[in-house]
Amino acid sequence: xxxxxxxxxxxxxxxxxxxxxxxxxxxxxxxxxxxxxxxxxxxxxxxxxxxxxxxxxxxxxxxxxxxxxxxxxxxxxxxxxxxxxxxxxxxxxxxxxxxxxxxxxxxxxxxxxxxxxxxxxxxxxxxxxxxxx
Amino acid sequence: xxxxxxxxxxxxxxxxxxxxxxxxxxxxxxxxxxxxxxxxxxxxxxxxxxxxxxxxxxxxxxxxxxxxxxxxxxxxxxxxxxxxxxxxxxxxxxxxxxxxxxxxxxxxxxxxxxxxxxxxxxxxxxxxxxxxxxxxxxxxxxxxxxxxxxxxxxxxxxxxxxxxxxxxxxxxxxxxxxxxxxxxxxxxxxxxxxxxxxxxxxxxxxxxxxxxxxxxxxxxxxxxxxxxxxxxxxxxxxxxxxxxxxxxxxxxxxxxxxxxxxxxxxxxxxxxxxxxxxxxx
Numbered sequence: 001x002x003x004x005x006x007x008x009x010x011x012x013x014x015x016x017x018x019x020x021x022x023x024x025x026x027x028x029x030x031x032x033x034x035x036x037x038x039x040x041x042x043x044x045x046x047x048x049x050x051x052x053x054x055x056x057x058x059x060x061x062x063x064x065x066x067x068x069x070x071x072x073x074x075x076x077x078x079x080x081x082x083x084x085x086x087x088x089x090x091x092x093x094x095x096x097x098x099x100x101x102x103x104x105x106x107x108x109x110x111x112x113x114x115x116x117x118x119x120x121x122x123x124x125x126x127x128x129x130x131x132x133x
Numbered sequence: 134x135x136x137x138x139x140x141x142x143x144x145x146x147x148x149x150x151x152x153x154x155x156x157x158x159x160x161x162x163x164x165x166x167x168x169x170x171x172x173x174x175x176x177x178x179x180x181x182x183x184x185x186x187x188x189x190x191x192x193x194x195x196x197x198x199x200x201x202x203x204x205x206x207x208x209x210x211x212x213x214x215x216x217x218x219x220x221x222x223x224x225x226x227x228x229x230x231x232x233x234x235x236x237x238x239x240x241x242x243x244x245x246x247x248x249x250x251x252x253x254x255x256x257x258x259x260x261x262x263x264x265x266x267x268x269x270x271x272x273x274x275x276x277x278x279x280x281x282x283x284x285x286x287x288x289x290x291x292x293x294x295x296x297x298x299x300x301x302x303x304x305x306x307x308x309x310x311x312x313x314x315x316x317x318x319x320x321x322x323x324x325x326x327x328x329x330x331x332x333x334x335x336x337x338x339x340x341x342x343x344x345x346x347x348x349x350x351x352x353x354x355x356x357x358x359x360x361x362x363x364x365x366x367x368x369x370x371x372x373x374x375x376x377x378x379x380x381x382x383x384x385x386x387x388x389x390x391x392x393x394x395x396x397x398x399x400x401x402x403x404x405x406x407x408x409x410x411x412x413x414x
């Protein structure tokens with residue numbers, strides 16, 4: 001029994017969510033999924049540790065969860081869309097999470113987004129045919 | 134006979150849901166150019182007056198958890214509800230479906246060897262809701278019936294870009310073989326370049342986004358020939374959602390006319406592209 005290798009495992013800074021990941025982190029992601037419900041979010045807020053125990057998280061998973069260590073949770077197999085159900089209701093935006101993955105302030109992360117898109121209007125103009133571009 | 138009046142592509146960025154709920158955002162300099170890009174789409178829709186919208190999107194953990202992940206799933210119900218998905222988004226009123234048309238599409242696609250999952254109850258999340266809001270949210274009530282068509286872009290293995298294009302071709306046959314006189318618009322949602330996770334989070338690739346838009350209009354084969362790993366390298370792990378645009382594209386004829394083409398970046402973490410396409414002939 002062995003997990004097969006995939007070419008997407010070599011993309012730097014990227015954790016493609018596949019069978020191996022999903023299998024190893026099922027309980028963790030099930031906990032995040034429960035946060036679709038307001039009463040689950042409340043129950044977690046009131047007793048995070050007890051709530052984690054109900055889902056049978058490992059000690060390492062629990063520690064990363066309770067300390068809000070997003071990068072470790074991701075490396076342990078958290079699915080990003082399900083992890084967002086932990087982050088967003090507690091006031092952590094996708095930009096905050098992105099900044100946390102990189103260990104930089106959110107403002108810097110947002111600035112980087114703008115920098116990466118810089119000059120796009122000139123490119124659209126050059127290619128032509130874009131509306132309002 | 135049912136007729137495809139056109140296809141639309143749009144991102145389904147959740148932040149748009151909140152911005153739309155907050156009137157002040159509409160004219161905020163951050164949002165203005167993005168929202169302006171939808172005005173010609175709304176005008177076009179008001180002109181062609183479609184009866185039904187088939188919305189191709191991915192669920193992000195509202196209707197489907199990881200216990201069951203269908204590669205392709207179609208809603209075959211009379212209505213579809215939005216619900217709390219834990220993302221602090223406003224919840225929208227129920228969407229009216231067209232169960233008979235859905236079942237016809239399911240039958241036709243399965244006959245054409247696309248083995249779909251059929252859902253008689255389906256909660257729809259921002260992936261479906263945000264495009265509906267962008268198209269028709271300014272009107273009182275939804276003026277179209279809607280059919281949710283969910284594609285797995287969450288847990289690999291995902292369907293290939295080529296498979297999505299082929300599914301679109303089959304979808305065209307399915308729609309055009311329905312005997313009712315219906316005007317149908319197909320929405321391909323998701324993308325463009327973005328990565329929410331990992332140290333590479335915040336990726337935006339304007340050049341690749343522009344190539345994708347050109348490909349979807351003029352040469353779908355270019356995008357269809359890429360592997361999902363190649364797309365992720367260029368567009369990010371979440372940017373792979375662009376494969377869903379090919380389902381819309383496949384539902385149109387080989388030659389299309391681009392009625393509208395708009396791009397903006399960044400919105401939230403994402404490059405956002407809008408296309409309105411019509412069959413050329």
